[in-house]
Amino acid sequence: MSRPPAIELRALRRNFGKTEIIRGTDLKVNAGERVAIIGPNGAGKSTLFNLISGRLAPSSGGVLLHGQPIDGRKPYEINRLGLARSFQVSNLFAGLSVFENIRCAVLWPLGYRYAFWKFLSDLRDANERTDEVLRLIGLTKRREVLAANLTYAEQRALEIGITIAGGANVVLLDEPTAGMSRSETTRFVQLIREVTVGKTLLMVEHDMSVVFGLADRVAVLVYGEVIAFDTPDAVRADARVREAYLGVPVAGH
Amino acid sequence: MQPALRFKPHDFWRGALWSAYALVLTVAPLIFKSSLALTMLSQIGIAIIACLAFNMLFGQGGMLSFGHAVYSGLGSFFAIHTLRLVSEGAWSLPVSLVPLAGGLAGMGVAVLLGYVTTRKAGTTFAMITLGIGELVWAMSLMFPGFFGGEGGVTGNRVVGQPVWGVSFGPQIQLYYLIALYTFGATALMFAFTRTPLGRMLNAVRDNPERVEFVGYSTQRVRYLAFIASGLFSGIAGGLAALNFEIVTAETVGAARSGAYLLFTFLGGATFFFGPIIGAVLMVVATVLLSDLTKAWLLYLGLGFLFMVMYAPGGVASLVMMNLRVAAYGKLRALWTSYLALAATALVALCGTAAMIEMVYHLQLDAALGNELRFMGTTLNVKALDSWFGAAFVALTGAGLFEVSRRRFAREWGRVQSEIQRLMRQGEGRP
Numbered sequence: 219m220s221r222p223p224a225i226e227l228r229a230l231r232r233n234f235g236k237t238e239i240i241r242g243t244d245l246k247v248n249a250g251e252r253v254a255i256i257g258p259n260g261a262g263k264s265t266l267f268n269l270i271s272g273r274l275a276p277s278s279g280g281v282l283l284h285g286q287p288i289d290g291r292k293p294y295e296i297n298r299l300g301l302a303r304s305f306q307v308s309n310l311f312a313g314l315s316v317f318e319n320i321r322c323a324v325l326w327p328l329g330y331r332y333a334f335w336k337f338l339s340d341l342r343d344a345n346e347r348t349d350e351v352l353r354l355i356g357l358t359k360r361r362e363v364l365a366a367n368l369t370y371a372e373q374r375a376l377e378i379g380i381t382i383a384g385g386a387n388v389v390l391l392d393e394p395t396a397g398m399s400r401s402e403t404t405r406f407v408q409l410i411r412e413v414t415v416g417k418t419l420l421m422v423e424h425d426m427s428v429v430f431g432l433a434d435r436v437a438v439l440v441y442g443e444v445i446a447f448d449t450p451d452a453v454r455a456d457a458r459v460r461e462a463y464l465g466v467p468v469a470g471h
Numbered sequence: 472m473q474p475a476l477r478f479k480p481h482d483f484w485r486g487a488l489w490s491a492y493a494l495v496l497t498v499a500p501l502i503f504k505s506s507l508a509l510t511m512l513s514q515i516g517i518a519i520i521a522c523l524a525f526n527m528l529f530g531q532g533g534m535l536s537f538g539h540a541v542y543s544g545l546g547s548f549f550a551i552h553t554l555r556l557v558s559e560g561a562w563s564l565p566v567s568l569v570p571l572a573g574g575l576a577g578m579g580v581a582v583l584l585g586y587v588t589t590r591k592a593g594t595t596f597a598m599i600t601l602g603i604g605e606l607v608w609a610m611s612l613m614f615p616g617f618f619g620g621e622g623g624v625t626g627n628r629v630v631g632q633p634v635w636g637v638s639f640g641p642q643i644q645l646y647y648l649i650a651l652y653t654f655g656a657t658a659l660m661f662a663f664t665r666t667p668l669g670r671m672l673n674a675v676r677d678n679p680e681r682v683e684f685v686g687y688s689t690q691r692v693r694y695l696a697f698i699a700s701g702l703f704s705g706i707a708g709g710l711a712a713l714n715f716e717i718v719t720a721e722t723v724g725a726a727r728s729g730a731y732l733l734f735t736f737l738g739g740a741t742f743f744f745g746p747i748i749g750a751v752l753m754v755v756a757t758v759l760l761s762d763l764t765k766a767w768l769l770y771l772g773l774g775f776l777f778m779v780m781y782a783p784g785g786v787a788s789l790v791m792m793n794l795r796v797a798a799y800g801k802l803r804a805l806w807t808s809y810l811a812l813a814a815t816a817l818v819a820l821c822g823t824a825a826m827i828e829m830v831y832h833l834q835l836d837a838a839l840g841n842e843l844r845f846m847g848t849t850l851n852v853k854a855l856d857s858w859f860g861a862a863f864v865a866l867t868g869a870g871l872f873e874v875s876r877r878r879f880a881r882e883w884g885r886v887q888s889e890i891q892r893l894m895r896q897g898e899g900r901p
Contacts (some may be wrong), residue, residue, distance in 0.1 A: 271684065293683040296553050303684060311677040314670075322674045326686030332695055334668040341667070384685060 222285030224249040224418035225270060226389050230279035230289075232269055239265045241442035242279070249284070249387075252419040254429040257439035258462065263422040264306060266439065267392050270420075271303040272296040298326065302386035306393045306422075308367075308373040310380070316357050319365050319376055321348045323383035342413065347383070355379040356412055373400050375409070382413045389414055391421040395428050407431050426463040438462065493659070494649045496650040500643060508778075509642050514754045515715045516649040517710045522738065522746035522753070524703035525731040527660065530740030531669070532696050533676030534589075534899060535597040539731050539837025541584070542577040544723030545607070546708025549576030551718045554626040566630050566639055567648055577705015590690055591761060592679060604728055611720040623719030626712065639713070649710050654755030655872055658704055661743055672696045683877025730757075733771075737778055748786045766831050770824075799893060803888045806817035808879040815872035822865025826852060829857065 223246040232240040239262045247253050255263050268274040270281055272293035281289040288296050309366065311319050321338070324347045332337065338344070352358045355375045365376060374394065382389060394410060395403045401462055410419075423429050429436060429450065436453045438446040440462045446453050453459055521543050528534040532633045546666050548623070550573035555563040557569065588599045611618040619623070629640045639645050671692050674682050680690045712718050721727065730753060738749020760767040782789050796802050825845055829852045832843045841853045850857040 229546070294686050296689050297684055297686045305681075307680045309678060309684075311674045311681065314673060318670065318673075322670060322682075323685040325671065330667040332668045332671070332687075332691060334663055334666045334695070334699070337662070337665050337666060338668065338670055339665065375674045380681070382683065 221249055222282070224251070224284060224465060225391065225420060225439045226280075226282040226285070227266075227270070228282070230266075230269060230278040232265060232274060232276045233277050239442050240276075243439070243442065243444055245437060245444055245447065247418060249418050250416065252414070252432055252434045253421070254433035254435075255422045255437045256424070256426075256429060256440055261416040261439045262442045263439055264392060265442075267303060267390055267420075267422060271301065271390060296369055297384070297386070301388040301390065302381045302384055303390035304377050304381040304394060306396060308377045310365040310373060312377055313364065315362050315364055316368070316376060317348060317352065319353050320379050320383050321345070321370060324348055324351070324385075325378045327386075329386040351379050351383045354382075355409065371398060374398065374406070375380065378409065378413065382417075386417075388418045388420070391423075393421065393422050393424060395423065415416055420466065446448055461465050489658070493654055496654055499841075500646055506642065509646055511754050511758050513642065513646045513649050513714050514758070515751055516646070517707050517714060518734075518750035518753050519653050519747050520710070521707035521731060522655060522704055522735045522750040523660050523743075524700045524707065525744075526735050526740055526746040527663070527672075527696055527700040527703070529732070529735055530742075531664065531676065532672045532693060534592065534693060534697070535600075535732070536588075536599055536728070537601040537732070538599070538607070538725070538728050539700075539704060540723050540725070540727035541604055541607045542581055542704035543708035543711070543731075544718075544727065545580050546573035546577035546703065546705030547712040547722045548624065548708075549573055549720040550709035550712040551624045551626045551703075551716075552617075554628060554630075555624075555713065558627055558630050565634070566628055566713070569628075569713055570652055570706050573709020573712060574702050574706035577708060578702040580705075581698045581701020581796075585694055585701065589693035589697050589768040590691070592693065594677075601725075604725055607723050608720070608725065611723055618720055619718070620720075623717050625717045628713050628716055645714060649714065652706060652710055656706060657747070660703060664743060668692065670696055733775055737775060737785055739785025739789075742786050742787040742791060745785050745787030752786075764828065764831075765835060766827050769827060775824075795890065796886060799890045802891065804886060805879075805882060808875065808882055811875035812872065812879055815868055815875050817868070819865055819868025819872050821846065822861050822863070822868055825861035826858070826865065829861065 225245070225247040227243050227245040230240055230243045231238065243266065255266065257263055265274065269276050272288070272291050272295070275290045279289070280287055283299055283301055284295065286299065288299065290302075295332055311322060314322070321344060324344050325331075326340070328341070328344050328347070330341060330344065349358070352361055355378060357372060357375060357379065360372060365373065368376060374397075378391070378394060381391065391410065392394075395406050398406060403425060410421075410432060419432075421432070423432075435448060436446075436450050437444050438453060438456070438459050445462060446456045446459050448456070481743050489523065496516070503509070503512065521620070522854045524543075525539050528536050528539070550569050552562065552573040553562065554569050555567070557566065584603055588596060591599060612620075628645070635768055639643050639648065651899050664673075671682065671687050674685075674687075675689050675692045682689050682692065708722065711722070734749035734753035734756075735746045736749070737752055738747065739745025753836065756767065756771055760770065764770070778785065784792075793802065796805065828843065828845055829850055832839075837852075841851050842848075843852065844848050850861070
């Protein structure tokens with residue numbers, strides 16, 4: 219029997235009051251695959267992320283992680299099963315240093331849980347892992363700076379760092395390059411590629427160069443429904459996708 | 472990789488600070504020998520534990536508890552009942568361990584009540600703690616058997632034969648017991664901030680939402696911290712029971728809870744040692760200031776107001792900011808401003824205090840005549856010149872204070888931007 223998909227959505231629905239934002243979405247992301255979700259504003263991309271990561275509970279339907287149902291579970295329970303996510307607006311521990319931000323994200327996966335009988339400074343594996351992540355995201359020199367005092371691009375890098383630090387094998391990135399300059403974006407695509415080697419990646423992205431540079435497959439979400447899910451080239455050629463983007467050629471978006 | 476053992480300069484300073492702390496606790500009663508001083512020192516030791524325990528929630532966990540006297544107060548009650556059982560011979564327990572009984576009680580109560588309160592954070596948490604505080608206060612009047620009604624519960628800390636000459640009868644012996652507990656509790660609470668749970672508590676304060684996405688349950692983190700805080704609060708309560716040998720319903724009351732909050736804030740909640748300063752201020756204010764003037768709560772309120780407005784980080788943040796300025800050798804540029812600030816503030820305070828004292832005299836002590844002594848002068852509450860004089864001094868002081876404050880703010884800003892420039896240079900950034 220083949221491995222179950224890393225993420226599977228089954229007839230997922232979510233409404234806010236009478237408004238249905240996610241309307242029966244089905245999606246299967248294979249393990250090790252990089253998938254980008256694109257779609258016009260208000261299509262429900264962030265809501266979809268919130269449903270998968272446990273920030274919101276679905277109104278109906280199912281979310282499965284490696285074949286295990288996770289819908290309605292708490293975010294920390296889902297995280298412990300190996301799913302980590304980043305946020306569109308940087309969601310950091312503002313009053314803690316860069317180093318502490320990352321360390322907070324490695325403690326649970328390394329099994330330290332709620333320990334109050336161990337000193338942080340003695341946790342060799344946690345500190346080494348933290349240093350390793352800092353090197354990956356290029357913030358080693360800024361390790362003692364408070365997260366609140368970082369530049370915007372550095373905060374975005376830290377956001378990714380916190381997300382991948384725990385070693386989750388399914389990573390959700392919500393618009394990782396939003397608000398970045400062209401050169402920063404190029405650097406960031408490289409960074410994302412490096413930190414997600416061997417992992418399943420699901421990301422929401424508006425920047426089409428990022429989407430086509432990174433994704434193995436692209437899912438197009440319009441009004442809460444996946445209208446296309448295929449390779450970047452096939453999606454680019456899809457007539458319904460072109461229509462959804464109001465005639466604007468996808469590549470030139 | 473860096474070697475596991477590496478000597479760092481701040482290790483030395485940390486060791487020096489802890490040694491100094493132990494030294495101060497040890498020699499303080501040898502320097503301040505009067506019985507008043509000894510009473511105050513004992514209370515300061517107890518208050519240090521209580522304020523640090525409160526700050527585990529407030530400063531480190533972002534939990535604003537309006538009913539923290541419940542845990543220290545119930546710790547006191549359980550401790551005094553334990554003490555009674557020990558004196559009656561029903562239990563055999565050294566008196567020196569009675570505070571631990573208070574600690575266990577505080578922890579037990581926190582296990583029960585904390586389960587309810589820590590399910591929520593923010594304003595809801597604050598409201599629930601307020602409600603529970605009122606609940607326990609009401610209960611203290613409903614169950615006189617346990618709470619002793621109006622008179623409270625009394626005990627006697629001298630039990631049996633002295634061990635190695637220690638009976639805890641003389642206050643000095645009790646002081647050293649308190650000092651021992653204070654040092655131990657401070658060390659343990661500091662150690663807590665260096666553990667995974669302690670750090671995640673900071674993370675919960677800064678961003679509870681993100682904590683849930685790195686594998687931690689915020690509720691569980693808050694709950695465990697709450698229990699730890701209950702333990703230390705209870706120990707403080709147990710020591711208070713031994714110290715006063717009487718426990719009344721006031722110890723669980725809202726006023727006590729408010730005092731923990733107020734003085735922890737004044738001392739500085741953002742630094743670990745802030746509440747220690749707050750505890751000293753608390754005892755000095757409640758013992759000395761209340762003796763000096765009937766209007767002490769009013770002065771306290773004014774002081775609190777000024778602190779919230781001008782130095783929301785408390786005394787500790789003032790100390791740390793100035794240490795940073797000093798480390799960059801810039802304190803020299805500021806000292807004239809500090810002198811001006813202090814002098815003008817003193818003038819404004821004198822004038823204001825004169826008027827406050829006259830009002831209090833008029834309202835409360837009118838039977839003693841129209842005159843009162845104030846700082847070496849005689850004021851007449853029925854004479855216009857006294858009022859005009861006081862108002863003149865107050866307004867002049869306030870005006871000059873504002874002028875020097877503005878000048879200071881400018882200089883402070885200049886010094887800070889210079890320091891930031893130096894720091895950036897140190898990091899090798901433009």
